[in-house]
Amino acid sequence: MAFINFKSIRKKIVPHNSSEKFNELVQSFANLPSIGKKTALRLAYTLLENHTLALKLAHNIENAVRFIKPCQKCGNLSENELCEICSDENRDKNLLCVVQSAKDILILEESGSFDGLYFIFDEISDELVLKLRNFISENACKELIFALTHTINSDALIFFIEEKLKDFHLHFSKIAQGIPSGVSLENVDFISLHKAMAFRTKIKE
Ligand SMILES: [Zn+2]
Known part of the structure; x- marks a missing residue:
């Protein structure tokens, strides 16, 4: 039987680099979602081997962070x-x-299943409620559709928002339950998303 040197295999998977700057770069990648240590290392090496690519990436990141802001x-x-x-x-x-x-x-737009307006409700705060109320008044919206990742918290959020908007007499609905519990929209295929939007269910008043 061939002798396997586990130590050398481990060394290949997690190479050690003593440069602090290199390690910081790897760590920056590893902090991103879906990027493990191995991928982080590969990305860091790729960029150090291709300076044009690296500087362009750095420039694009800086521009995006500086110029892209939340819509008022x-x-x-x-x-x-x-x-x-x-x-x-x-x-x-x-x-x-x-x-x-x-x-x-972005996901709903790409799926082409909706042509209304959107509002991002990412935290429970009076300020955001006020913003949402103003938005509804300005646009005279009639139906509010919740497209939230289905969790226990999402039900609480729906209840909270409905309570705060009671006086508008809106129709409330949520995207259909074809979308499994806990699965975020980005992991749902377009056909399911279309169906979920088309067969959205009315929330009982
Ligand atoms: Zn906007």
Whole structure:
């Protein structure tokens, strides 16, 4: 039987580099979602081997962080004060979809299943409630659709928002239950997302 040197295998998977700057770079990648130590190392080596690629990436990150801000109205990411969706007169203003992040807006937009407006509700705060109330008044929205990742907290959030918007007499609905509990929108395929939006269920008043 061939002798396996586990020590050398381990060394290959987790190479050691004594440069503090290198380790910091690796750590920065490893802090990102879905990036493990191995991938972080590979990315760091790739960038150090290709300076043009590395500097372009650094430049793009800096530009994105400096110039992309939350839309003043809905919280979506935008280079302008108002995002493209809020400034688009052709959107159906009767429909307002409440999501938890700008990423969810991107996913719903890519799926093409919704042509109304969005509002990002990512924390329970009076300030955000006020913003949402103003948004609904300004756009005269009629139906509010919750497109939240289904968890125990999402039910509490729906209840909270409904209570705060009682006086608007809106129709409340949430995307259909085809989406499994705890699975975020980014992990749902477009067909399921279409169905979930088309067969959204009315929330009992
Ligand atoms: Zn907006």
